[in-house]
Amino acid sequence: MPKGSHEAGRRASVAIAAVARPTPEELAEFERLDATAPLDEEGHPAWSFEGQPLTGRERRWLELYRRLRMP
Known part of the structure; x- marks a missing residue:
């Protein structure tokens, strides 16, 4: 793999990770x-019995929870 493409891929993955992290406001909302x-x-x-949230509040909790659990 050429050196330039490896570096470009690394920058892209760092940028994606930065976007996925919750903000301090989102952390406070989750708490x-x-x-x-x-x-x-x-x-x-x-x-629901199938394990899905039924309210907007619970859907938002699940969205924030998933963002907190991302590697």
Whole structure:
């Protein structure tokens, strides 16, 4: 592999990793969402039996969680 293409690939992967990292505001939002019970507005579980979130709040929690878990 030519030296230039290796360096270009490395820069691209660093740029992708930087974009994927949550911001401090997103970290604070995740902590707030994580501290609340996973219930909908009526007090029922906000997850289906198939394991999918049912409310916007729980979908956002899952989105942020996945970003935090990225390598």
